[in-house]
Amino acid sequence: MAKVIKLTAETDTGGCEKPMNRSILILLSCGVAALAQPAAAQDVGPRVDRLEREMRAVQRKVFPGGAGQMVEPQITAPQTQAAAPGIPATSAIADLTARVSSLESQLSSLTGQIEQNQYQLRQLREAFEAYRKSTDAKLAAGVAAPAAPDTPPPARDVAAAGDTRDAPPPRISAPAATGGDRAKQVAAIAKPSTGDAGEDAYTYGYRLWQAKLYPEAATALKKMVADYPQHRRASFAQNLLGRAYLDDGKPSLASIAFYDNYKKMPDGERAPDSLLYLGEALVQLKKPADACKVYDELGDVYGDKLTASMKADVAKARLAAKCK
Numbered sequence: 001m002a003k004v005i006k007l008t009a010e011t012d013t014g015g016c017e018k019p020m021n022r023s024i025l026i027l028l029s030c031g032v033a034a035l036a037q038p039a040a041a042q043d044v045g046p047r048v049d050r051l052e053r054e055m056r057a058v059q060r061k062v063f064p065g066g067a068g069q070m071v072e073p074q075i076t077a078p079q080t081q082a083a084a085p086g087i088p089a090t091s092a093i094a095d096l097t098a099r100v101s102s103l104e105s106q107l108s109s110l111t112g113q114i115e116q117n118q119y120q121l122r123q124l125r126e127a128f129e130a131y132r133k134s135t136d137a138k139l140a141a142g143v144a145a146p147a148a149p150d151t152p153p154p155a156r157d158v159a160a161a162g163d164t165r166d167a168p169p170p171r172i173s174a175p176a177a178t179g180g181d182r183a184k185q186v187a188a189i190a191k192p193s194t195g196d197a198g199e200d201a202y203t204y205g206y207r208l209w210q211a212k213l214y215p216e217a218a219t220a221l222k223k224m225v226a227d228y229p230q231h232r233r234a235s236f237a238q239n240l241l242g243r244a245y246l247d248d249g250k251p252s253l254a255s256i257a258f259y260d261n262y263k264k265m266p267d268g269e270r271a272p273d274s275l276l277y278l279g280e281a282l283v284q285l286k287k288p289a290d291a292c293k294v295y296d297e298l299g300d301v302y303g304d305k306l307t308a309s310m311k312a313d314v315a316k317a318r319l320a321a322k323c324k
Helices: 002-062 092-143 179-188 197-210 214-227 234-247 251-264 271-284 288-305 308-320
Strands: none
Touching: 002 092, 092 288, 197 214, 197 234, 214 234, 234 251, 234 271, 251 271, 271 288, 271 308, 288 308
């Protein structure tokens, strides 16, 4: 009887040992999974934070005007088919990791495209700067050419440009004044006094030019530009300085004055006029090809600002220079 009881006890002990081993294994496996999930979450968290920071940086590059703007992509990935019912789904951590990896790949591709666009933009800017420097050098070379004696061209009436202050007077043949007579003529020119020193200096130079006292007009106009370079009339004075040289039979000095007005004050009201007169000066200097380039520059830079009268003058000037 005792033997039977012993066997039963052994049997009971053996039967209890197996369930205990299974429970331990289940608990251990659950514990490992529980420990692995926080570790995976800790690995994904910094990657998501980094992606958010990089995406904000990309948005600042793409949308510098404001945040929160969204643009639908023109090229989208093909739609993936949904998994058929019954197929086991992956864990949430695995799905999140895959999505983060995909975001990292897309962000890397977008960053590469932005860098390529910036590189191409730099190339365009460098090409434009090279073209501008080349054009400036060619214009400067034409301006520095020696003067050729010739008669001044007929004056152009600029009244259509909206200001008749530097409109040329009728040309009347008269002997040049010399000595005391010239001094009297200069002294007879009244100096205005309106309270605007820059305006008065320009008006005095204009009056000297109108009286055909070209050297004295050139001196007064150069002083006006030097003393009041920011004045509205500075562009007028520099342009009239070139015209004084041109009317005095000095096309080389005139071309320099006209070019300086365009180069230093491109937004001045008489910058387009200076380019037109620069072309005339270059024609006098026997450089019609350079004059044609100047007329092209005039059309490219100020084409939409030219009046109908000035456009007609440009067409006549191109015809006279035999521009293609």
